[in-house]
Amino acid sequence: MTKLLGPAEIRELAERLGVAPTKKRGQNFLHDPNTIRRIVSAASLREDDVVVEVGPGLGSLTLGLLPVARHVHAVEIDAKLATALGETCGHPANLTVHNVDALKVDGLDPAPTALVSNLPYNVAVPVILHLLAALPTIRQGLVMVQKEVADRLTAKPGSRIYGVPSVKLAWHADARLAGRVPPAVFWPVPNVDSGLVAFARREPPASDVPRKAVFEVIDAAFAQRRKTLRAALAGWAGGAAEAERLLRQAGIDPGARGEQLDVADFTDLARVRLLR
Known part of the structure; x- marks a missing residue:
């Protein structure tokens, strides 16, 4: 031994x-x-x-x-x-x-x-x-x-x-x-x-969305974690209205906060932004 x-x-x-x-x-x-x-x-x-x-x-x-x-x-x-x-x-x-x-x-x-x-x-x-x-x-x-x-x-x-x-x-x-x-x-x-x-x-949530794009939205969502995602993601999306549009397209409540989303939700959000 x-x-x-x-x-x-x-x-x-x-x-x-x-x-x-x-x-x-x-x-x-x-x-x-x-x-x-x-x-x-x-x-x-x-x-x-x-x-x-x-x-x-x-x-x-x-x-x-x-x-x-x-x-x-x-x-x-x-x-x-x-x-x-x-x-x-x-x-x-x-x-x-x-x-x-x-x-x-x-x-x-x-x-x-x-x-x-x-x-x-x-x-x-x-x-x-x-x-x-x-x-x-x-x-x-x-x-x-x-x-x-x-x-x-x-x-x-x-x-x-x-x-x-x-x-x-x-x-x-x-x-x-x-x-x-x-x-x-x-x-x-x-x-x-x-x-x-x-x-x-394990495999990432999706193969069609780059990790960098997902991590960018994660960072943005938690940079101001007390704010709703509509407000917190305004800079990332190019405005609060655009953030709300992307969130709704991804099936996410714009009034939610970052801590309510899982990694698959963030991946969906990154995807809709890439496709806009």
Whole structure:
């Protein structure tokens, strides 16, 4: 059985490398072996899965993933951490370390089939959405994010916290909450709980409407979420009257608000604008 990193090993490794977690990069290093095993188990990986892990840090989760995945792509923006990761993991043949910003990843070989990560809090949503768009071979994932973000990502229409992240993730995948993680398993200890989000890729609501067009109307609808869609979409449509016309053509009440629409509704709205 692979030996996982505990609190003492994490601190010793950080001291040896001269590494201190920074808020700028949202670094909170996981140091609880039981939590690592829980994440790996919940990810439901198959032996032929190729995993992309963003923000491996000192290698806690990486060590848990290597024995169960065919290959692991570890994407680490911190050059010092990226350089040390291979040695920490024993230079296994099934590990490739990429010292790059995850938001600039546009292809990996072998092609990833799963995203499993303890994501930096400050870039979690952009990273998830970027990788799902840039790496279409990803079919499933399990990510750990701030609990508040996990709730937003998995919120359903009509919820108070349903918004842009909820709808954009729904374009790519079905998502659900997969558990809560307490602050004590991290170093440094964050002042919030974390949440696990599991997702499974599915086909977009429509193949004839570009993702960019759908995301534009989503952004417009939630930019002023207290307003009715007739008012909120006036700039996007070219006037409130035109917004009302497009909404009615898509079968949507102009007096509704963005949080009442699902991703299929936004797709229909983007389609009628493209066809006008």
